[in-house]
Amino acid sequence: MEFDLIAKHFTRPTPGAVLGVGDDCALLAPTPGMQLAVSSDMLLEGRHFSPQDSANGIGHKSLAVNLSDLAAMGATPRWTTLSIALPEANDVWLTAFARGFFRMADMHNIELVGGDTTRGALTISITVMGEVPPGQALRRDGAQAGDDIWVSGELGSAAAALAYRQRRLSMEQIDAAKVLPALYLPTPRVELGIALRSIASSAIDISDGLLGDLGHILERSNVGATLEFSALPTLPVMQNYLHEAVARNCVLAGGDDYELCFTAPPNKQDAVRAAAESVGIVVSRVGRITTEPGLTVIGADGQPIPIEHTGHDHFAA
Ligand code: ADP
Ligand code: MG
DSSP: OHHHHHHHHHOOOOTTSSBOBTBSSOBOOOOTTOEEEEEEEEEEBTTTBOTTSOHHHHHHHHHHHHHHHHHHHTOEEEEEEEEEEESSOOHHHHHHHHHHHHHHHHHTTOEEEEEEEEESSOEEEEEEEEEEOTTOOOOTTOOOTTOEEEEESOSSHHHHHHHHHTTSSOOOHHHHHHHHHHHHSOOOOHHHHHHTTTTOSEEEEOSSOHHHHHHHHHHHHTOEEEEEGGGSOOOGGGGGTTTSHHHHHHHHHOOOOOOEEEEEOGGGHHHHHHHHHHTTOOEEEEEEEESSOEEEEEOTTSSBOOOOOOSOOTTOO
16 A cells, blocks of 8 residues: 555656665765755644645645755755655545645756655655755855845745734735745745855855844854845735734745845855846845844834844744
């Protein structure tokens, strides 16, 4: 039964692996001279997605959030494993989940080479492996005072969608429809991460909110930062709600965006713009790295905005 399920839903040709699903181990041959970048992320029902969410969307998002970590490292995706606990072997659910998962996998040329399948509360644990040339990985500890701070895409849409779903932010239905895809179908910025190799001085993906995630760069790099609120990119629809503290907080500290936040020296501004343009992703310059520690957000009036909370505590009850 378990083996039928694996054969039917999770066994695909793996031309990029020596041996894929079906043996005790997969066999992988990394490209000589490249470093392996490895990351795992776990998604739990009730915490990272809700029971009503579409199986296709869960398949998409669970691989997308893992690919986002490879993007933030500047790594080229190669292989992935998928460990899944399911309350029952529901063929319709698995078919839709696999469709979302493999669609995302095919978009980024990552191959499913193994995993584990067991009965239990719905839990998805994915490991991704990618490759990066030695010395070119985009680490969190490379930001220097004077560097520009950049972000890709738009911020706050996913958090606004969640706040709308949880009735913490009331939005017009037509507006909510514009932010909901960011929550359910995030786009990992894999091509941008690769294009920023040898340009960016540091990078992180925004999974827990800009302030919290930028805070990780500041801590690891031993620097501080000043951000300009009015420079933070949002979808146009978000402008209708920014008079509300909840919406402003979504932009500054909302999770689930999976955009990249990165730093680069000011003399690389043209190189950053060219790299972003070459992969068709919008980037915005939002602030500056400072010698003094701490994170300041400047409002439209030139005054610092009080910061409420920075990021997401994974152990909060
Ligand atoms: P073992 O008992 O040796 O751990 P399993 O019965 O767990 O083997 O798995 C059999 C094969 O199927 C292995 O190659 C494993 O990597 C693969 N596999 C199991 N579950 C999944 C899954 N959800 N996705 C992809 N491959 C899987
Ligand atoms: Mg096993």
